[in-house]
Amino acid sequence: MTMVERMPSRLFVDAEPGKPDATPEPWFLDPREIGRALRARWALVLAPAVLLLVAAVAWLSLVPPLYAAVTQILIDPRGIQVVKDGVTPADQASDASLLLVDSQIRVLVSDDVLRQVVSRFKLDQDPDFVRPSSLLDRLKGSLSSLIGVAGGPSDDGLTALRTLRERTAARRLERSFVVELAVTTDARQKSADLARAIAETYLATVSQAQAQVTRKAGDAVAGRLGELQDDLRAADDKAQKFRAANNLVGTRGQLVSEQALTQLNQQLGAARARAGELRGRLAQIEAVANGRADLNSVTEIVQSTTIAQLRSQLAQIEAARADTVSQLGPRHPTLRTGELQVQTLRNDINAEIRRIAAATRNDYRSALANEASLAATLESRKKEALSVDRSFVRLRELERQVEASRAVYEAFLVRARELQEQQRLDTSTSRIISPASLPERRLGPPIPVIFAAAAAAGLGLGVALALLAVPAAGRIGSRRRLQQIAGVPVIAALPAQARVRTQGRGTGALRADTAYDLAVARLGSRLQRDFGAARPTLVLVTSADDRAGKSELARSLAASAALDGQRVLLVDADPEAMISRDLRATAKRGVAEALRTQSGLGDALVDGPTGVKILPFDDAALSLGTAAYTGALLATAASFNTVFVDIGLIGTDIAAERLAQDQRFPALLLTASAKSSAVSRLQRALDATGRDRRVQLVITDAEAEA
Structure with a gap:
C-alpha cells in the first residue's frame, strides 16, 4: 500500500470542527474571487x-494637432492723469475697476477687433478657418432647397470671423488686472502671430476709441461755445438796460445813492459830535464868566493871546502896586491909580471872556443848525433809497445771471482747449506684459x-x-459565490486539475501526491466527524447537473474510507451507471431479482479495489419502487461502517429526488461544478430538497485557493 493507506484520515481535515464555512462578505469584495474571475x-x-x-x-x-499661444495684457483702469479733468474718471472703486476690466475683455474678443485681424492675415482664404464645402454640406444645402429653406450665400469672411472667435479665449487672472488671451490653431507660428496681432489691434482700437470719444466731446463743447457767448451777451445787455432805465449808477460796485447815503450818515455823525463838543466848551466858558471856574480850566481862554497879554499886564501892575505898598505904605495916593488899572484890566479880561463865549455860542448854534439840516437830508435820502432798493434787487438778480453765464462760458472755453490738446495724447497705460511665444506642445x-x-x-x-x-454567465464560479447563492455551507472544494485516474483500472488507487485525493480524505474525515455517531454512516451523493463530478466524488470517498480501514459499501443508483460501467466483475444475482425474492442484496454486491463493496446499478430494481429499494439497501448497510449512494440528478430524476427526501439518510452531498454548473439548476435542486439541513455542498472542480 502507498503512504495514504497508512496515514490517519484526521490529518486531512481542512476546517475546524463544528464551525460552518460561512462567508458574510459578498464575493466581489474578496480579492481572490476577483482574481479568479479575471x-x-x-x-x-x-x-x-x-x-x-x-x-x-x-x-x-x-485629428490634426492644435496649438494654443498665450499672451498677457495689463489693463490698467486708472490711466495717466495728464490733465486735471479727463473724459473718464481716473479713480474708481475696486469693484467698478474689475467690471471695467471685464468689459475690456469683451472688447478684446469683439468682432471689431477680430475682423481687423481676419483682414490683416487674410484668414478668409485660410483652409484652417474656412473649410471647403464637403459632400455633407452640399447634401444639406440641397435638402434645404427642396424643403424651401434656402440659406443665403456663404460669406468666407464671416465664416473666418466665427472660427477665429471660437478659437479665441480671454480671461482675467484672479486678483489682478491682467488678462490672458489664448488663440488656438493648427500651427505654432500662426497661433503666436494671431495672439500678438489681436493684442496689438486691441490696444490700437482702445487708443483710437479714446481719441474719438475725446474728439466728440471737444466738438460738442466747442459747438456750445457760440450759444453760451450769445447768452452771456444777452444777459449783460439786459442788466445794463435795466440799470440805465432805473438810474442805478455807481462806481466800484456801489450805487451813487448808496454812496451819498453813506456820506450823509458820516456827516451827520460828525455834526452831532461837533455840536456836543461846542456845547461842552460853551458851558465851561460861561462857568468861567460867572466866576464858578478858574481861567486856566478852559483851553480857549488859556490859548487866547489877548487874555494872555491882559493877564501879563495885570501881573506887572499888581507887582508894582505891591512894591509901592511896601515902600510908601497902604495910604499913598499912587496906590489908587494902580487899583484903577487893575480894575480896568480885570474888566478887559471879563469882556474878552464874554466875547469868546459869544463866539462859541454862535458856533454851537451853527452846529445845531447843520445837524438838523443833515438829519433832514438823510431822511429824504432814505426814502429815495427805499425805492432804489426795490430796483436794485432786480438789478442784482440780472447781474447774477450775467455772472453765471460768464462762469459757464469760461469753463466751456477752458474745457474746449483741454479737449483739443487731449486728443493728441495717449493716456492709456494698458500694455502687453507677456508677448505670445511659440507653444511648446500640442493641446x-x-x-x-x-x-x-x-x-x-x-x-x-x-x-x-x-x-x-x-x-451574467449564470455559473457557480467559486466556493464563495456558491455559498452566497445557496445559503448553505460548502464543506469542501475539490481541485479539478488533480482528478486523474489510470485508464482501464476501475476506480484505481488513491495517490498521496494529488491535491484532489487529499481534499477527498479531508471531506471523508469531516463526514465521519459530523455523521459517524450512528452506524452505519449513510451518505447520499447527488447533483443538479454535475453527473461526472458526483460519481467521481462518491467513488473517491468510498476508496478513502476503505483505506482508513472501514467496511465501505458504494451504491450506484445513477441511471447513467458511470461507476457500474467501470466494473469488470459480474454479480451472482441482479438487484431486481434480489428484491423480488427478498433474499437480500448480498449476492448482488461486487468487490471493488481496496476492499470496497459495490452495488451496481439496476434499472429494473428502481422500477420496483424506491421504498423497497431503500429498505433492502438499509438492511444490507447494517453490515458496513459507511455507505455511499450515488443517485441521479435532482430535478431530472424522480427516483433521485425521492431518495434525497428520505430522512433515513442523514447526510446528503450536493455537488456542483464551478465551471459548468448553472445557478438556476442549483436553485431548483435546493428547492426540490426543501432546503433540508442535511444538504451539504461540495465543489468538484474549484481552482486552488491562494
Missing part, C-alpha cells in the same frame, strides 16, 4: 484596453498620458465587464 476571462479584460489603444492611435493619426494631455489613460480605462472597463460577466 483569470478566467482574461481575453474580455484585455479586449477593451486593446480597442481603446487602437482608437487612441487612430485619433492621434486622424491636450501628452501622448504617453493618452496611451496610459486609454490602457487604464480599457483595463478598468475590461475588469468591470469581466466582473459583470460572472453573474
Whole structure:
C-alpha cells in the first residue's frame, strides 16, 4: 500500500470542527474571487484596453494637432492723469475697476477687433478657418432647397470671423488686472502671430476709441461755445438796460445813492459830535464868566493871546502896586491909580471872556443848525433809497445771471482747449506684459498620458465587464459565490486539475501526491466527524447537473474510507451507471431479482479495489419502487461502517429526488461544478430538497485557493 493507506484520515481535515464555512462578505469584495474571475476571462479584460489603444492611435493619426499661444495684457483702469479733468474718471472703486476690466475683455474678443485681424492675415482664404464645402454640406444645402429653406450665400469672411472667435479665449487672472488671451490653431507660428496681432489691434482700437470719444466731446463743447457767448451777451445787455432805465449808477460796485447815503450818515455823525463838543466848551466858558471856574480850566481862554497879554499886564501892575505898598505904605495916593488899572484890566479880561463865549455860542448854534439840516437830508435820502432798493434787487438778480453765464462760458472755453490738446495724447497705460511665444506642445494631455489613460480605462472597463460577466454567465464560479447563492455551507472544494485516474483500472488507487485525493480524505474525515455517531454512516451523493463530478466524488470517498480501514459499501443508483460501467466483475444475482425474492442484496454486491463493496446499478430494481429499494439497501448497510449512494440528478430524476427526501439518510452531498454548473439548476435542486439541513455542498472542480 502507498503512504495514504497508512496515514490517519484526521490529518486531512481542512476546517475546524463544528464551525460552518460561512462567508458574510459578498464575493466581489474578496480579492481572490476577483482574481479568479479575471483569470478566467482574461481575453474580455484585455479586449477593451486593446480597442481603446487602437482608437487612441487612430485619433492621434486622424485629428490634426492644435496649438494654443498665450499672451498677457495689463489693463490698467486708472490711466495717466495728464490733465486735471479727463473724459473718464481716473479713480474708481475696486469693484467698478474689475467690471471695467471685464468689459475690456469683451472688447478684446469683439468682432471689431477680430475682423481687423481676419483682414490683416487674410484668414478668409485660410483652409484652417474656412473649410471647403464637403459632400455633407452640399447634401444639406440641397435638402434645404427642396424643403424651401434656402440659406443665403456663404460669406468666407464671416465664416473666418466665427472660427477665429471660437478659437479665441480671454480671461482675467484672479486678483489682478491682467488678462490672458489664448488663440488656438493648427500651427505654432500662426497661433503666436494671431495672439500678438489681436493684442496689438486691441490696444490700437482702445487708443483710437479714446481719441474719438475725446474728439466728440471737444466738438460738442466747442459747438456750445457760440450759444453760451450769445447768452452771456444777452444777459449783460439786459442788466445794463435795466440799470440805465432805473438810474442805478455807481462806481466800484456801489450805487451813487448808496454812496451819498453813506456820506450823509458820516456827516451827520460828525455834526452831532461837533455840536456836543461846542456845547461842552460853551458851558465851561460861561462857568468861567460867572466866576464858578478858574481861567486856566478852559483851553480857549488859556490859548487866547489877548487874555494872555491882559493877564501879563495885570501881573506887572499888581507887582508894582505891591512894591509901592511896601515902600510908601497902604495910604499913598499912587496906590489908587494902580487899583484903577487893575480894575480896568480885570474888566478887559471879563469882556474878552464874554466875547469868546459869544463866539462859541454862535458856533454851537451853527452846529445845531447843520445837524438838523443833515438829519433832514438823510431822511429824504432814505426814502429815495427805499425805492432804489426795490430796483436794485432786480438789478442784482440780472447781474447774477450775467455772472453765471460768464462762469459757464469760461469753463466751456477752458474745457474746449483741454479737449483739443487731449486728443493728441495717449493716456492709456494698458500694455502687453507677456508677448505670445511659440507653444511648446500640442493641446491636450501628452501622448504617453493618452496611451496610459486609454490602457487604464480599457483595463478598468475590461475588469468591470469581466466582473459583470460572472453573474451574467449564470455559473457557480467559486466556493464563495456558491455559498452566497445557496445559503448553505460548502464543506469542501475539490481541485479539478488533480482528478486523474489510470485508464482501464476501475476506480484505481488513491495517490498521496494529488491535491484532489487529499481534499477527498479531508471531506471523508469531516463526514465521519459530523455523521459517524450512528452506524452505519449513510451518505447520499447527488447533483443538479454535475453527473461526472458526483460519481467521481462518491467513488473517491468510498476508496478513502476503505483505506482508513472501514467496511465501505458504494451504491450506484445513477441511471447513467458511470461507476457500474467501470466494473469488470459480474454479480451472482441482479438487484431486481434480489428484491423480488427478498433474499437480500448480498449476492448482488461486487468487490471493488481496496476492499470496497459495490452495488451496481439496476434499472429494473428502481422500477420496483424506491421504498423497497431503500429498505433492502438499509438492511444490507447494517453490515458496513459507511455507505455511499450515488443517485441521479435532482430535478431530472424522480427516483433521485425521492431518495434525497428520505430522512433515513442523514447526510446528503450536493455537488456542483464551478465551471459548468448553472445557478438556476442549483436553485431548483435546493428547492426540490426543501432546503433540508442535511444538504451539504461540495465543489468538484474549484481552482486552488491562494
